[in-house]
Amino acid sequence: MVAAAAVRRRRPRRRGGPTPYVLLAPAIVLLVLFLLVPIGYTVWLSLRASRVTGGGLGIRKEMFVGLENYTSVLTDSAYVDGLLRMLLYGLIVVPSMLGLALLFALLLDTPRVRFGAFSRIGIFLPYAVPGVIASLLWGFLYLPNVSPIRDAFEAVGLPAPDFLAAGSVLFSVANVGVWGGVGFNMIVLFTALRGVPGEMYDAARIDGANEVQIALRVKVPLIMPAIIMTGIFAMISTLQVYTEPATLQPLTDTVSQTWVPLMTIYRDAFVNADIHSAAAASVVLALGTLVVSVAVLTLLQRRAFGRDR
Amino acid sequence: MTQQIQRRGFLKGIATLGAAAAMPTFLAACSDDDEQPSQAAGDPNAPANLTFWTWTTNIQKVVDIWNAKNPTQKVTVSNQAQGEELITKTLTAHRAGNAPDLIHAEYQALPVLITNGVAADLTSMAEKIKGDFTDGTWALTSFGGKTYGIPQDVGPMMLYYREDLFQQLGLTVPKTWDEFASVARQVRQKDSKRYLATFSSGDPGWFAGLAEQAGANWWVNDGGTWTVRINDEATKKVATFWGQLVNEGILSGKPMYTPEWNKAMTDGTLLAWPSAIWGAGVLEGVAPATKGKWRMVPMPQWDATPATGYWGGSATAISSKSSQRAQAEKFVTWLNTDQEALDALISEGGIYPAATKGQSSTQLSKAPAMMPNQPSFFADAAQIAQSARGFNWAPNVNVTYSQYNDIFAKAIQEKSDFAAAVDAIQAASVADLKKQGFEVKEA
Numbered sequence: 001m002v003a004a005a006a007v008r009r010r011r012p013r014r015r016g017g018p019t020p021y022v023l024l025a026p027a028i029v030l031l032v033l034f035l036l037v038p039i040g041y042t043v044w045l046s047l048r049a050s051r052v053t054g055g056g057l058g059i060r061k062e063m064f065v066g067l068e069n070y071t072s073v074l075t076d077s078a079y080v081d082g083l084l085r086m087l088l089y090g091l092i093v094v095p096s097m098l099g100l101a102l103l104f105a106l107l108l109d110t111p112r113v114r115f116g117a118f119s120r121i122g123i124f125l126p127y128a129v130p131g132v133i134a135s136l137l138w139g140f141l142y143l144p145n146v147s148p149i150r151d152a153f154e155a156v157g158l159p160a161p162d163f164l165a166a167g168s169v170l171f172s173v174a175n176v177g178v179w180g181g182v183g184f185n186m187i188v189l190f191t192a193l194r195g196v197p198g199e200m201y202d203a204a205r206i207d208g209a210n211e212v213q214i215a216l217r218v219k220v221p222l223i224m225p226a227i228i229m230t231g232i233f234a235m236i237s238t239l240q241v242y243t244e245p246a247t248l249q250p251l252t253d254t255v256s257q258t259w260v261p262l263m264t265i266y267r268d269a270f271v272n273a274d275i276h277s278a279a280a281a282s283v284v285l286a287l288g289t290l291v292v293s294v295a296v297l298t299l300l301q302r303r304a305f306g307r308d309r
Numbered sequence: 310m311t312q313q314i315q316r317r318g319f320l321k322g323i324a325t326l327g328a329a330a331a332m333p334t335f336l337a338a339c340s341d342d343d344e345q346p347s348q349a350a351g352d353p354n355a356p357a358n359l360t361f362w363t364w365t366t367n368i369q370k371v372v373d374i375w376n377a378k379n380p381t382q383k384v385t386v387s388n389q390a391q392g393e394e395l396i397t398k399t400l401t402a403h404r405a406g407n408a409p410d411l412i413h414a415e416y417q418a419l420p421v422l423i424t425n426g427v428a429a430d431l432t433s434m435a436e437k438i439k440g441d442f443t444d445g446t447w448a449l450t451s452f453g454g455k456t457y458g459i460p461q462d463v464g465p466m467m468l469y470y471r472e473d474l475f476q477q478l479g480l481t482v483p484k485t486w487d488e489f490a491s492v493a494r495q496v497r498q499k500d501s502k503r504y505l506a507t508f509s510s511g512d513p514g515w516f517a518g519l520a521e522q523a524g525a526n527w528w529v530n531d532g533g534t535w536t537v538r539i540n541d542e543a544t545k546k547v548a549t550f551w552g553q554l555v556n557e558g559i560l561s562g563k564p565m566y567t568p569e570w571n572k573a574m575t576d577g578t579l580l581a582w583p584s585a586i587w588g589a590g591v592l593e594g595v596a597p598a599t600k601g602k603w604r605m606v607p608m609p610q611w612d613a614t615p616a617t618g619y620w621g622g623s624a625t626a627i628s629s630k631s632s633q634r635a636q637a638e639k640f641v642t643w644l645n646t647d648q649e650a651l652d653a654l655i656s657e658g659g660i661y662p663a664a665t666k667g668q669s670s671t672q673l674s675k676a677p678a679m680m681p682n683q684p685s686f687f688a689d690a691a692q693i694a695q696s697a698r699g700f701n702w703a704p705n706v707n708v709t710y711s712q713y714n715d716i717f718a719k720a721i722q723e724k725s726d727f728a729a730a731v732d733a734i735q736a737a738s739v740a741d742l743k744k745q746g747f748e749v750k751e752a
Contacts, residue, residue, distance in 0.1 A: 052424065053746065057420055057423050057452050057453055059424065060425065060745075139568070140568060143567070144569070145578065146568050166722055250511055250566070251564070252563075252564070253510050253718040253721045253722050254718070256718060257714055257715050258715065270397040270398075271393065271397055271707055271711050273400045273421065273707065
């Protein structure tokens with residue numbers, strides 16, 4: 001627009017008219033319909049409950065109950081135990097998964113790596129296995145009487161480890177999660193490493209650094225934003241862990257139906273036919289996830305997004 | 310200028326169309342669907358397309374007979390899930406507005422369906438076929454004077470044991486529970502890899518049947534008030550008996566229906582299975598290699614009076630929202646009272662029908678496929694069934710059953726007192742019943 005010597009100052013008119021809004025419309029419609037409306041409906045459901053009027057096999061009526069569902073969720077020892085167990089699960093899974101992914105990515109990035117392509121595909125393959133199948137697969141490996149691992153141990157004459165005992169079941173379930181997730185995270189970190197300019201390594205070698213020092217002092221700091229991003233995604237998916245324990249639950253006595261919060265939510269919604277408690281529990285879990293993600297991102301903001309922010 | 314007006318008009322048009330399309334869905338989502346349409350009227354011979362959610366083995370073959378005879382009234386079978394899972398799916402589907410016309414509901418699941426408004430009131434239809442079932446069987450599907458399902462099969466409990474392994478290890482068949490305990494100890498002494506049986510934390514219906522045999526009465530409805538007594542004397546007796554044996558390692562504590570259990574039943578790690586009349590059908594699926602090696606006898610007894618409980622057994626219910634009610638009623642009547650249908654249910658489905666016509670069927674003169682060594686199987690079973698007793702079910706059976714899973718799994722893991730576990734289930738069940746708004750009287 002011509003910047004004429006006008007007395008009134010007007011904001012420059014945006015070029016293109018309403019076209020941007022038309023182009024945005026499909027995404028906004030989808031966002032509203034499939035994200036905002038269900039979230040709103042869940043919050044609405046969590047403030048209501050289905051109560052029986054009349055004795056015997058009386059018919060149910062839905063009514064407003066305020067925060068009653070929330071108090072019962074937060075005082076439910078099964079749900080709280082599940083929350084704590086999930087946090088412990090996260091403490092085991094996230095560092096091991098990222099540690100292994102970083103190790104593999106660094107190893108595959110060394111100059112004289114052999115069988116690089118084969119290793120990359122091999123490490124990535126478990127990620128391609130759907131969660132339920134992977135859990136069933138590991139279930140067979142864990143159940144003593146059908147497990148080839150136990151047969152192998154007994155052939156050598158050693159006592160077989162009990163994977164599904166009360167003390168080891170957490171690590172066994174975590175193992176399934178790590179096995180499935182390492183591949184994807186490794187590819188992400190490997191791609192980030194590929195983006196580092198080679199001159200950095202030349203400069204480091206001139207200064208006399210060996211491969212290990214280059215890996216720890218040059219490569220890791222340079223891909224720190226990628227590491228933090230994968231860490232946050234890993235954390236968020238850990239907070240929603242469901243497939244692995246739910247698939248293993250019918251196979252053993254050591255995994256209860258409320259082992260992690262999402263299993264409790266499933267049980268309330270579908271087995272106990274109490275969708276209102278499930279809605280309240282879901283809102284609590286979602287808020288918790290939001291709080292943790294925001295906290296971690298704020299703390300690591302500078303390192304995640306680079307120093308130039 | 311004209312171009313801009315045209316573009317703005319076009320966009321406005323799109324916007325109004327979008328809003329108009331979204332409104333009906335919004336209104337539908339907000340509508341209240343607690344009403345039960347009364348659709349007893351309707352032409353039973355009008356063309357129809359009925360959906361039937363069921364998990365009876367080979368039920369497709371039985372339905373094929375109907376479809377051949379009634380080409381305009383096709384019934385489509387969908388094997389969505391089994392047992393408690395199917396009830397979960399049915400409740401969810403009903404809430405979404407697309408429940409199937411015909412529902413396969415186990416007897417303990419009917420109260421759950423009724424209080425959620427899923428099962429239609431079938432009293433008028435049941436009047437017409439009253440004589441086809443015993444009063445005791447009608448009691449399983451009737452509540453508060455109304456009938457909500459047509460009984461399909463009953464599942465009296467009996468003991469299956471590996472005849473070949475009993476002979477090999479020199480064991481005698483236990484007739485009382487004390488003998489059962491002593492045989493269990495003998496098994497462990499003679500072969501430390503085998504167990505006589507397992508206590509499953511995954512099968513609450515099985516435990517309910519054992520409690521029924523001992524004389525338990527978990528729920529009593531007295532004019533609208535529920536009395537809950539899951540931890541009565543009889544149940545605690547059963548729990549303590551099994552608990553002591555499991556905690557000592559005499560009996561296994563692993564759940565049934567897992568790959569490990571399948572293997573244990575096949576290779577003889579487990580020698581006996583307290584199960585129901587449909588157990589032969591399950592064995593066929595789970596351990597087909599052991600054909601001819603199992604024998605069925607009455608369950609071990611607590612005292613001189615023979616008694617047994619029920620495990621499962623189901624009825625067919627009709628969805629309260631079905632728009633093809635009359636035709637559905639016609640099909641359900643045929644399925645559960647027609648001689649040809651009952652014969653097919655026995656021979657293909659391996660179930661023991663609830664209808665009196667079915668219990669005298671010629672199909673019952675052959676033994677089930679899995680047990681050719683016991684040609685008198687059904688005659689023996691009919692004898693046992695005469696001593697079977699059950700109890701009433703409350704509307705929160707699903708909650709009680711899911712508590713059973715967790716509480717007993719924990720008790721087995723920690724080797725704690727099973728009677729205390731029963732107390733915990735009682736407490737949780739009463740709390741949930743009260744929370745839902747029912748009148749509960751403390752026993």
